[in-house]
Amino acid sequence: MAECKQCGRLVTGDEIGLTxxxxxxxxxxxxxxxxxxxxxxxxxxxxxxKIEQYRRMGCTLFASK
Ligand SMILES: [Zn+2]
Known part of the structure; x- marks a missing residue:
């Protein structure tokens, strides 16, 4: 589990990918x-x-749904 370095909230897989x-x-x-x-x-x-756009492009940083 990773946390946001700014606010400390747990980040999702998509947020990790976006970073x-x-x-x-x-x-x-x-x-x-x-x-x-x-x-x-x-x-x-x-x-x-943007996340949806990258996902549609098949970017491996974003899990497909
Ligand atoms: Zn944050």
Whole structure:
């Protein structure tokens, strides 16, 4: 189990994947979607769309549903 390095909340597999995708492929510290949104100055909804987009592209960082 990993925690958000900003707020300490447990992060999901998608949030771990998103951190790796957006910040650093080799990241060992992760951020939750809200903190990632604040970091990149976008809305959490936009990041959720991004996750779905990457998932549809078959990106291995995001588990298929
Ligand atoms: Zn957070």
């Amino acid at each position: 790796k995708k957006l910040v650093n492929r080799g990241a060992e510290e992760f951020m939750c979607i809200d903190c990632l949104a604040a970091y990149f100055r976008v809305t959490p909804d936009l990041l959720r769309e």
